[in-house]
Amino acid sequence: xxxxxxSILITLFITxxxxxxxxxxxxxxxxxxxxxxxxxxxGMVEEVKYSPDGSKLAVASSIGVWIYxxxxxxxxxxxxxxTSNVLCVAFSPxxxxxASGSEDKTIRLWNAxxxxxxxxxxxxxxxxxxxxxxxxxxxxASGSNDKTIRLWNVxxxxxxxxxxxxxxxxxxxxxxxxxxxxASGSDDKTIRLWNTxxxxxxxxxxxxxxxxxxxxxxxxxxxxASGSDDRTIRLWNTxxxxxxxxxxxxxxxxxxxxxxxxxxxIASGSWDDTIRLWNTxxxxxxxxxxxxxxxxxxxxxxxxxxxIASGSEDDTIRLWNAxxxxxxxxxxxxxxxxxxxxxxxxxxSVASGYDGNIIRLWNAxxxAHIKTLEGxxxxxxxVAFSPxxxxIASGxxxxxxxxxxxxxxxxxxLIGHTGTVFSVSFSPxxxxIASxxxxxxxxxxxxxxxxxxxxxxxxxxxxxxxAFSPKGNLLASGSGDGTVLLWDLNPTPTSNIxxxxxxxxxxxxSVGEQLTFSLNIADGQNVFGYQxxxxxxxxxxxxxxxxxxxxxxxxxxxxxxxxxxxxxxLAASAYNTESMGDGTLATIIFEVVALxxxxxTLFDVLLTDKTGDTAVPSIANAxxxxxxxxxxxxxxxxxxxxxxxxxxxTNFGKTGENVADVxxxxxxxxxxxxxxxxxxxxxxxxxxxxxxxxEIAPTRAQVEQWLQAARQLNLSxxxxxxxxxxxxxxxxxxxxxxxxxxxxxxNPFNPETWIPYQLAQPSDVSISIYAADGKLIRTxxxxxxxxxxxxxxxxxxHWDGKNTQGEPVVSGVYFYTFTAGKVSTxxxxxxxx
Numbered sequence: 001x002x003x004x005x006x007s008i009l010i011t012l013f014i015t016x017x018x019x020x021x022x023x024x025x026x027x028x029x030x031x032x033x034x035x036x037x038x039x040x041x042x043g044m045v046e047e048v049k050y051s052p053d054g055s056k057l058a059v060a061s062s063i064g065v066w067i068y069x070x071x072x073x074x075x076x077x078x079x080x081x082x083t084s085n086v087l088c089v090a091f092s093p094x095x096x097x098x099a100s101g102s103e104d105k106t107i108r109l110w111n112a113x114x115x116x117x118x119x120x121x122x123x124x125x126x127x128x129x130x131x132x133x134x135x136x137x138x139x140x141a142s143g144s145n146d147k148t149i150r151l152w153n154v155x156x157x158x159x160x161x162x163x164x165x166x167x168x169x170x171x172x173x174x175x176x177x178x179x180x181x182x183a184s185g186s187d188d189k190t191i192r193l194w195n196t197x198x199x200x201x202x203x204x205x206x207x208x209x210x211x212x213x214x215x216x217x218x219x220x221x222x223x224x225a226s227g228s229d230d231r232t233i234r235l236w237n238t239x240x241x242x243x244x245x246x247x248x249x250x251x252x253x254x255x256x257x258x259x260x261x262x263x264x265x266i267a268s269g270s271w272d273d274t275i276r277l278w279n280t281x282x283x284x285x286x287x288x289x290x291x292x293x294x295x296x297x298x299x300x301x302x303x304x305x306x307x308i309a310s311g312s313e314d315d316t317i318r319l320w321n322a323x324x325x326x327x328x329x330x331x332x333x334x335x336x337x338x339x340x341x342x343x344x345x346x347x348x349s350v351a352s353g354y355d356g357n358i359i360r361l362w363n364a365x366x367x368a369h370i371k372t373l374e375g376x377x378x379x380x381x382x383v384a385f386s387p388x389x390x391x392i393a394s395g396x397x398x399x400x401x402x403x404x405x406x407x408x409x410x411x412x413x414l415i416g417h418t419g420t421v422f423s424v425s426f427s428p429x430x431x432x433i434a435s436x437x438x439x440x441x442x443x444x445x446x447x448x449x450x451x452x453x454x455x456x457x458x459x460x461x462x463x464x465x466x467a468f469s470p471k472g473n474l475l476a477s478g479s480g481d482g483t484v485l486l487w488d489l490n491p492t493p494t495s496n497i498x499x500x501x502x503x504x505x506x507x508x509x510s511v512g513e514q515l516t517f518s519l520n521i522a523d524g525q526n527v528f529g530y531q532x533x534x535x536x537x538x539x540x541x542x543x544x545x546x547x548x549x550x551x552x553x554x555x556x557x558x559x560x561x562x563x564x565x566x567x568x569x570l571a572a573s574a575y576n577t578e579s580m581g582d583g584t585l586a587t588i589i590f591e592v593v594a595l596x597x598x599x600x601t602l603f604d605v606l607l608t609d610k611t612g613d614t615a616v617p618s619i620a621n622a623x624x625x626x627x628x629x630x631x632x633x634x635x636x637x638x639x640x641x642x643x644x645x646x647x648x649x650t651n652f653g654k655t656g657e658n659v660a661d662v663x664x665x666x667x668x669x670x671x672x673x674x675x676x677x678x679x680x681x682x683x684x685x686x687x688x689x690x691x692x693x694x695e696i697a698p699t700r701a702q703v704e705q706w707l708q709a710a711r712q713l714n715l716s717x718x719x720x721x722x723x724x725x726x727x728x729x730x731x732x733x734x735x736x737x738x739x740x741x742x743x744x745x746x747n748p749f750n751p752e753t754w755i756p757y758q759l760a761q762p763s764d765v766s767i768s769i770y771a772a773d774g775k776l777i778r779t780x781x782x783x784x785x786x787x788x789x790x791x792x793x794x795x796x797x798h799w800d801g802k803n804t805q806g807e808p809v810v811s812g813v814y815f816y817t818f819t820a821g822k823v824s825t826x827x828x829x830x831x832x833x
Contacts, residue, residue: 030078042066042078045311046087047298051112052095054303059317059331060086065100067115070302070309073319073331077115081108088130092137097154099140101128107142109154119157123150130172134179139196141182143170149184151196161199165192172214176221176238183224185212191226193241203241208234214256218263218280225266225280227254233268233278245283249276249774251815251826256298260305260322267308267322269296272815272826275310275320287325291318349405351383351392359383359394359403371408382423386430391447393433395421398732400435400445412450415729416443423465428472436463442477442487456487501534505601509592514544515600519586534568534588540631540664541590541600543568561588593664594657631662632679640679642730646698648673649706670709671720677730678723699795700788703731736760736789741818741825744799748830751801751808755780755816756791763820767797770815777803777814785820801831 046060050070059066064080084103091098091112098112107121107128126145133140139160140152149163149170168187175182181202182194191205191212210229217224223244224236233254235244252271259266265286266278275296277286294314301308301322308320317331349370352360359373359380373392382395385405392403400414400421419438426433432453433445442456442463461481468475475487502518509515519534543563562569568588592600634644651660651668662672698706707727715721736758744755755767765782780797790796799816802808811833817826 030075044085044315045297045313045317046085047089048300048309048311048317049089049091049298050300050302050309051091052093052303054307056112057300057309057317058089058091058098059311060089060100062086065089065098065110068317068331070307070319073329079108079110079115079117081117082106087127090131090133090140092133092154093135094137097133097137099131099133101131101142101144103127105144107131107140107152109140109157121152121157121159123159124148126169129170132173132175132182134175134196135177136179139175139179141173141175141196143173143184143186145169147186149173149182149194151182151199163192163194163199163201165201165204166190168211171212174215174217174224176217177219178221181221181238183215183217185215185226185228187211189228191215191224191236193224193238205236205241205243207243208232210253213254216257216259216266218259219261220263223263223280225257225259227257227268227270229253231270233257233266235280235283247278247283247285249285250274251770251774251817251828252295255296258299258301260301261303262305265301265305265322267299267301269299269310269312271295272828273312273314275299275308277322289318289320289325289327291327291330292316346389349385349389351385351405359392361405361408373403373408373410381420384424384426384433386426386447387428388430391426391430393424393426393435393447395424395435397421397737398437398729400424400433402433402447402450414445414450414452415726416452416455417441418728419462422463425466425468427468428470432472434466434468434475434477436466436477438462440479442466442475444475444489456485458485459483505599507599509600511592511594513592515541515590515592517588517590519588540592540594542593542664544589544591546586546588561586631664632676634659634662634676640676642698645673645676648676649698649702670706670713671715673706674710674720674723674727676723677726678720698730700731700735701786703727707731735787739763739820739823741816741827742791743827744816744829748832749801750831750833753799753801753829754793755797755799755818756789756795757797757818757820758789758791759785759787759820761821762786763823765797765818765820767799768817768819769799770817771809772813772815777809779804 042061042063044062049058050056051058055070056076057068057070059068062085064078064082065086066075067077067079068074069076079098079100082100082102082104086100086102088101089098096112097118098110099107100110101107105122105124105126105128109118109121110116111118121140124142124144124146128142128144130143131140133154138154140154142150142152144150147164147166147168147170151160151163152158153160163182163184166184166186166188170184170186172185173182175196180196182196184192184194186192189206189208189211191208193202194200195202208226208228208230212226212228214227215224217238221238224238226234226236228234231248231250231252231254233247236242237244250268250270250272254268254270256269257266259280264280266280267275268278269275273290273292273294273296275289278284279286289308289310292310292312292314294312296310296312298311299308306322307328308322309317310320311317315332319328320326321328349361349363352362361370361373362368363370380394380396384393385391390405392405394401394403397420398415398417402411402414403409404411414433417435417437417439421435421437423436424433426447431447433447434442435445436442440457440459440461440463444453444456445451446453456477459477459479459481461479463477463479465478466475473489475489476484477487478484502520506515541563543561546561632640632644634647648660648662648668651658653668654660655667658668660668660672662675707724710724710727737760739760740758742756742758744753746753757765759765763785765785767780767782768776769778771777778799780799782797809831811831813828813830815826815828817824
């Protein structure tokens with residue numbers, strides 16, 4: 001019997017030993033659901049807390065609760081089970097229990113020593129923002145977005161009582177040292193003190209002018225500290241509720257406050273990216289901890305008061321020496337919410353798209369972070385690798401971005417969707433991308449040029465997913481309308497149809513001369529009607545006449561060419577149902593109106609089906625070469641972009657010979673401008689359509705005027721309509737989704753700088769500039785400003801580096817606070833002389 005017991009003990013010892021050591025070997029494999037073999041990333045940081053003995057750090061994240069060795073920063077464990085982001089954590093004073101609160105409306109209790117799950121506390125109807133243990137570890141308090149505080153029996157999980165009275169979210173709860181009193185801070189801008197035995201509201205403190213984000217008792221419970229969106233820390237007498245003092249040095253919202261164990265020091269974390277220390281008795285400023293590059297959400301003292309841990313929206317946890325301010329170490333790997341993940345074709349890499357407008361690449365074998373792709377305009381909703389693994393496509397709000405997977409370089413942006421892009425997929429040959437969107441459509445794109453190939457319409461709801469068949473001839477799309485549609489990507493006419501032009505070019509024509517071109521088709525197969533578009537260079541031609549060869553066996557019809565900008569569109573008025581065979585589609589006669597080149601060159605032909613969607617790749621006679629410039633390329637730099645658009649606008653109303661007269665009608669007007677817009681992205685190099693930081697970019701008001709004038713013309717020409725679409729997209733790009741303050745430039749600077757910003761709503765705007773000690777230096781009153789982007793030097797706020805008295809300020813760090821309506825944001829800048 002002893003031998004059996006001895007064997008069991010040995011087995012248990014070995015099991016426990018290996019169970020304890022295994023997590024340290026590969027933390028990417030901890031706490032995984034059944035069937036999962038690894039985890040890449042650790043979730044975004046919400047809150048950090050020390051264990052009572054100071055040996056561990058608990059981090060609330062979007063995937064669970066991470067446990068770290070507080071001394072080395074080594075990962076020890078991850079506690080998973082919540083079904084949504086974990087927002088808060090707390091250790092019990094006896095160190096035996098860990099509580100976590102989540103967006104899933106529950107609280108979970110864990111064994112703090114082993115990580116074993118104990119029980120779930122349910123009752124809240126909204127997010128749980130804060131949890132706190134009583135001093136004897138027997139009671140847990142929780143604060144929630146449901147505007148209530150709940151008390152729970154830790155040993156049984158039994159719900160004790162609800163504390164009601166707040167009129168908005170409860171952000172923070174804290175017990176006094178004897179647990180007789182509970183403090184709560186709320187978005188209703190109040191602090192409430194409660195009798196924990198009776199649930200009675202003892203008093204309400206109403207002096208904060210912003211949301212109360214954090215409350216904390218001193219070790220003897222005589223003092224209560226609160227941090228608020230009004231950028232202050234306030235100290236209160238717990239017994240009387242009397243206001244002791246206000247600390248006003250932070251330049252952003254105060255998210256978190258914490259007392260040292262001896263009660264002599266307060267730490268505060270803020271939206272201004274800093275942690276600050278204060279003397280509790282005098283309110284005197286001690287020091288600032290700088291290094292985070294995002295809002296500081298949480299601060300905590302170690303039990304001995306010598307170390308401070310801080311968690312930030314820059315996705316890091318930092319440890320600091322509380323006595324010297326020295327940075328000890330940074331814990332990295334936490335990231336924003338993941339919206340999409342995809343493997344590379346060789347299985348060695350994983351791409352993940354995040355809420356933070358970025359894509360991260362990971363080594364699938366080791367879990368190591370390879371690189372970050374930045375530049376998306378909004379959160380990344382979907383990612384996909386090309387079959388060869390060299391290219392990544394990402395979708396976000398309206399746009400698709402193409403990246404070099406090896407270097408991380410941004411290649412191009414595909415613009416066309418009018419709603420969020422939910423899914424992107426590469427064709428098996430890697431030449432085509434399919435995208436699906438909130439706008440109910442599926443679109444096809446040429447990977448190498450960025451050209452829009454076709455729009456597939458038919459869904460009546462959001463299209464969430466697209467996938468190619470293995471051969472690439474079919475595409476499936478799934479929608480919120482409850483249907484999956486299959487699309488034939490090779491409809492007739494088939495890809496063996498060739499369209500050519502003869503002659504390819506005419507050298508040295510004269511004004512008034514008539515030029516005849518033949519548009520030929522070969523190897524036709526059951527063409528159900530078509531539309532041929534011929535593109536020529538920027539010599540101005542006027543359509544005169546055209547003839548048709550009577551080669552159709554069942555029907556004859558006339559083609560009416562439409563000249564618009566640099567293209568001629570020939571639309572069939574009837575549709576053939578039999579084989580076309582080889583023949584001349586049409587003979588087109590033009591008259592030379594104005595010579596802008598020595599040779600008239602026809603450089604491309606596009607054949608499309610009767611619906612106007614591309615059915616055949618653009619195929620031209622081998623003799624045909626593309627011109628170096630287009631008529632829409634007003635400044636002759638080889639690219640049609642925002643600069644050309646603006647140059648046309650500056651020439652409005654001018655007549656006679658003018659490079660901005662794109663259609664050659666003798667005057668520069670809104671038609672020329674819209675045709676330039678239509679040519680955006682049509683060049684072989686697929687240039688950037690516009691840059692929001694370009695010095696020549698138009699204002700939102702200008703684009704609104706252009707768009708209104710173009711719409712009033714009521715022209716149905718497809719090219720003109722494309723121009724209107726591009727103007728609509730340009731307007732959308734100049735209409736910010738949120739009001740925001742942007743980094744000043746240059747920075748550092750001497751003696752002047754520009755402060756850009758953007759407005760999602762019309763607002764009264766002002767910028768206040770402060771010295772590092774909080775002294776107001778200068779206020780720039782910018783008055784009432786309309787919606788728009790104020791990025792460029794002609795629009796951004798300008799500071800000449802002088803104070804209110806007109807005197808140059810000294811070198812150093814300065815803070816600038818932007819106020820627009822209810823929005824107030826602070827950043828810092830540096831003057832170097």
